[in-house]
Amino acid sequence: MAELVEDLCGDGILISPGRASRPYDFRSTPDERLARCPFCPGHEAQTPPEVFAVREGGGADSPGWQLRVVPNLYPAIPRESTSDEAFGVHEVIVETPGHTARMGDLSHEELFLVLSAWRGRFREARRDERLKYGLIFKNQGPNAGASLEHPHSQFIALPFVPERIRARARALQGGEYRLQVQRELESLDHLVATSRRLAAVSPRASRFSYELWVLPKISESRFEECDDGLLEEAAALLGRLLQALDGMLNRPDYHLLVHTAPFGEDRYWWHFELFPRLNRVAGFEWATGVFINQVAPREATHSWRQALAV
């Protein structure tokens, strides 16, 4: 049973022994991975019953879907619990029926479905007032911590707001950090791409090389309040960025995060974070929380722009 403890810096730790038994794809051959993939059409019985799907045909938990959301069979935190603290939501968004696609290979329509499903997961979780915070995250490839190959992202909702997120919310409630974001949105040293209402920036304070934020030019708190028009725009910009990333660094493993306001907070600035997984994070970072980034964000801006221009 999962347990939540706090370390001496105030950060939460989820003790989740059940996670250890989950399958791991990347020690087997491509054929083996495909044959036993729990996310491929026809294998629906290998997952818990779906909680959401976009279908052209077929009944629940059968083929015919374009996108499918299922509870994680090995959740970091269980759905129900006798205690208030050690429960939550941990879901998998299977982004496409195709086993080998990368998110950057998806069509605009497919990507819109994914973003729309993400929005739906936040909206659904907010209805449970015991839940205080939600995060969409995608780990692309084994170096980014993925255990399965089939394209998927994950949603976790927690009955508490993590300390790191509380610190962000505090920073985004004060004026100073908002001003810094605003400066980056207006700086040609940091601005990577724009669309009508959105921009992609390479932030001055990037923990990771080539880290990118995609955010509304005019601050909005909640990703889940995007209308379909803004979601279309986000899908278009994200698609371009993922293709640029795949070209720039030869289809690297990467992380994609969707940061939205904690459910009880009114002031935030929702954004995507996208960064390839290049260098190993090592003892210095684990000890100090200080990250060493080998690519100056201004250089990263330049590389991103070149990759987008191809």
Next chain:
Amino acid sequence: MAELVEDLCGDGILISPGRASRPYDFRSTPDERLARCPFCPGHEAQTPPEVFAVREGGGADSPGWQLRVVPNLYPAIPRESTSDEAFGVHEVIVETPGHTARMGDLSHEELFLVLSAWRGRFREARRDERLKYGLIFKNQGPNAGASLEHPHSQFIALPFVPERIRARARALQGGEYRLQVQRELESLDHLVATSRRLAAVSPRASRFSYELWVLPKISESRFEECDDGLLEEAAALLGRLLQALDGMLNRPDYHLLVHTAPFGEDRYWWHFELFPRLNRVAGFEWATGVFINQVAPREATHSWRQALAV
């Protein structure tokens, strides 16, 4: 030139473009690695001049040493700078002349020399009053972020105290966390091993599976104030633990950290942290700072004790 920036959570980020050009061992063959290893005897000219060595013979920067400390040729932070912030110390402790040894293979005498050199690096750095904080860290193997195979650890001293370390210092100044450490020292669910003045515990709040703390049973602030007797004892206990780790998890990659008080703080509890690098840290952790640990610390206590009993 290195630059220090702060992210919106208050954590520091070192922008260090120079690090990107450092050599990387683990894509070449064992013979190639050995032939060009900058840390092997006879290759002393490939490093900056040594700042410390234990020698049985030979002059500075020539063979005959048992242990050697050199400035890192690709420092995360440069030694001198025009600005106050972006400078520090980044050194490499070459732990033994033998290229392929692991720290757990070193003799008690060799291990004592390593711990003694670590103590010396802290003592030396403290003399420069512009430096506020120092850390010894060891990344064993490529999964732990090592770029070179030859056994080595590193020392970084910074002109500021990282936020994560400030939070620890605050926690260790208050009574509550000290009490928690004390409880773990006295709990058979957490106590892994003891010697006269030291103990190894598997803390309740372990971010990583099999994480271990080695610390004085009676709180002491500074590792660098250990006398030779305590250092002998620490070398003996650490040697046993490293051998147990190598047996328990088949010579895994791991991190070893030496936490001591920030130079200007009086109240702390120095300790080693030792943890194997098993699971990839993924998007959820990067976003939230909440870690998922798949091995309950009580189970880890049990595994460590079994491994020590072999």
